Amino acid sequence: MHEERPEVGVGPWEGELPSEGHYDPELLSNGDRRNVADKYRYWSMEAIVADLDERRHDFHIAIENWQHDMNIGTVVRTANAFLAKEVHIIGRRRWNKRGAMVTDRYQHVRHHPTVEDFVVWAKGEGLAIIGIDIFPDSEKLETYELPRNCVLVFGQEGPGLSEEVHQNAEATLSIEQFGSTRSINAASAAGIAMHAWIRRHVFDQSV
Incomplete structure (x- = not known):
């Protein structure tokens, strides 16, 4: 039974x-x-x-969507959990909402057809563009002072963050890893980065 x-x-x-x-x-x-x-x-x-x-927080989340990334729904759900201001989809407008578990109804989602359009919007809003990926010039997320007003940008699964976003970012940050794999799932990386912002700006009483 x-x-x-x-x-x-x-x-x-x-x-x-x-x-x-x-x-x-x-x-x-x-x-x-x-x-x-x-x-x-x-x-x-x-x-x-x-x-x-x-009550929304001052950080935004963006994810590139050139090949219908399956992680976007999970990123939206996590952004809702951490109360991000908005989620931005760069590239293709359509995305798989299954992973969002209906949280997209409560989370503001904005579309940008190109990286250029996204960058113009972010700069107009006075937001620091912070890329999350592994590049030779990436700094450690664990020790970087995340700005309060920022947009954390993630590449799609596989190709990662585009070079166009990399060039327009104030900084690119990597997440320290200790196992055999080179990279972690984009949705997992987004959750880690969002929580890093929360620890810095919600729970750090010295700020």
């Missing part, structure tokens, strides 16, 4: 229905089985996005 898995989320609201505007009437009636934090149970999607927008 297989054990039944517990249901995700909560069932219909019990007791007197709340009147606050951020609640979704349909979710109150039918239950909320979404993958959202307990704080947001029964909230409408629009209300959740509005609340997140009040």
